[in-house]
Amino acid sequence: AQSVAQPEDQVNVAEGNPLTVKCTYSVSGNPYLFWYVQYPNRGLQFLLKYITGDNLVKGSYGFEAEFNKSQTSFHLKKPSALVSDSALYFCAVRDGNAGNMLTFGGGTRLMVKP
Amino acid sequence: NAGVTQTPKFRVLKTGQSMTLLCAQDMNHEYMYWYRQDPGMGLRLIHYSVGEGTTAKGEVPDGYNVSRLKKQNFLLGLESAAPSQTSVYFCASSSLGVRTEAFFGQGTRLTVV
Numbered sequence: 145a146q147s148v149a150q151p152e153d154q155v156n157v158a159e160g161n162p163l164t165v166k167c168t169y170s171v172s173g174n175p176y177l178f179w180y181v182q183y184p185n186r187g188l189q190f191l192l193k194y195i196t197g198d199n200l201v202k203g204s205y206g207f208e209a210e211f212n213k214s215q216t217s218f219h220l221k222k223p224s225a226l227v228s229d230s231a232l233y234f235c236a237v238r239d240g241n242a243g244n245m246l247t248f249g250g251g252t253r254l255m256v257k258p
Numbered sequence: 259n260a261g262v263t264q265t266p267k268f269r270v271l272k273t274g275q276s277m278t279l280l281c282a283q284d285m286n287h288e289y290m291y292w293y294r295q296d297p298g299m300g301l302r303l304i305h306y307s308v309g310e311g312t313t314a315k316g317e318v319p320d321g322y323n324v325s326r327l328k329k330q331n332f333l334l335g336l337e338s339a340a341p342s343q344t345s346v347y348f349c350a351s352s353s354l355g356v357r358t359e360a361f362f363g364q365g366t367r368l369t370v371v
Contacts, residue, residue, distance in 0.1 A: 178359055188360075189362075190359040234300065246350075251300045
């Protein structure tokens with residue numbers, strides 16, 4: 145069965161500093177990986193995805209993510225955090241062998257302080 | 259372009275009552291999903307559909323039923339609501355294929371008392 149783990153419930157970072165939100169996954173086939181962001185009382189918004197090719201994926205709002213096959217990780221990064229980046233972030237995976245199910249991690253709350 | 263629309267946005271039910279949550283998408287997507295979001299547990303898949311007339315169980319299907327009679331609509335039913343079903347419910351849709359991202363509705367906050 146496919147699964148996603150986000151080991152940190154919360155990440156705190158000062159504005160202007162780099163941020164990393166961690167994600168590891170488990171699949172039997174090829175992984176298709178996604179990051180979403182959720183602002184209070186809103187639905188999830190797509191940030192970026194890894195399908196194949198370059199291990200560094202660039203997405204919306206200056207976010208990027210690094211795919212590491214040997215470590216089965218897909219960490220979300222941003223070089224310089226903004227207070228407005230404070231939100232709940234979710235990693236998700238589709239297993240190339242399992243087809244259609246989209247499985248999410250437990251979420252990580254990012255707090256960026258001025 | 260409305261995207262994914264969920265109805266209603268809020269609802270309070272008494273234990274044992276039934277209700278249906280409606281999800282509508284206008285993107286001609288084949289796949290549709292129902293998730294529930296609970297504090298500390300992320301999003302858990304309840305049921306999903308890969309096309310009109312088809313449904314499949316997700317991670318937490320017990321106590322819920324779904325139907326996809328039309329491609330654009332995906333209904334989630336609670337036949338006899340329980341307090342454990344108090345949650346925020348999200349519908350999502352995506353186009354065909356494993357490489358496509360899902361688009362989410364705004365959510366339905368359901369409280370069962």
